[in-house]
Amino acid sequence: MEQTMPESRDAKLTPHFKLSEFLQAGDPMPPPWVLDNFYRLANRLQVVRDLIRRPLKITSAYRTPSHNADVGGHKKSLHLSGMAVDVVVSGLPPKELQLILVNWTGGMGLYETHTHLDIRPYRARWRG
Numbered sequence: 001m002e003q004t005m006p007e008s009r010d011a012k013l014t015p016h017f018k019l020s021e022f023l024q025a026g027d028p029m030p031p032p033w034v035l036d037n038f039y040r041l042a043n044r045l046q047v048v049r050d051l052i053r054r055p056l057k058i059t060s061a062y063r064t065p066s067h068n069a070d071v072g073g074h075k076k077s078l079h080l081s082g083m084a085v086d087v088v089v090s091g092l093p094p095k096e097l098q099l100i101l102v103n104w105t106g107g108m109g110l111y112e113t114h115t116h117l118d119i120r121p122y123r124a125r126w127r128g
Contacts, residue, residue: 006035013042016049022061022082030062030082037082038062041119044106045085048117052089052100059114060086078107084118086111 006013009020022038023030030038038061049056063071063079078084084107089097094115098108101115104123109116111128 013039014046016055017042017045017058021058022085024062024064024067027062027064027067034062034082037119041083041085044119045087045117048101052092052097054089054092056087056089058085058087078118078120083120084116086114086116088114 006019009018009023011019013019013022019035019038022042029035041061045056045058060071060079061084062082063073063077065080068075068077068080073079087097088094094110094112097115098110101108101117104117106120106122107116107118107124107126109126109128116128
């Protein structure tokens with residue numbers, strides 16, 4: 001379902017997530033199909049936030065191809081399509097977050113400093 005185009009980077013996608021959290025400071029506004037993915041992902045993250053009752057800090061979300069290359073991202077990274085985020089939760093280690101999200105239906109990667117969450121159409125798990 002296509003959403004209306006946000007008018008600013010401060011536009012709310014859900015009660016607790018703004019468009020700006022999914023973009024790097026200098027990035028241009030992504031195409032509408034990427035924005036649709038942001039809405040889908042933000043709604044899933046809102047469910048997580050409501051479940052754990054703590055803010056999720058997005059440390060990496062949408063990446064332009066050049067930014068993805070700069071950070072050593074996979075050439076088919078879901079960050080490129082706005083379908084993935086890396087998050088941290090203050091006071092909750094990544095391993096504990098992953099235990100809470102045992103029923104997450106997309107991809108979930110456990111890293112020492114963060115958790116990768118994505119909305120791929122199948123379940124995937126890995127350690128970074």
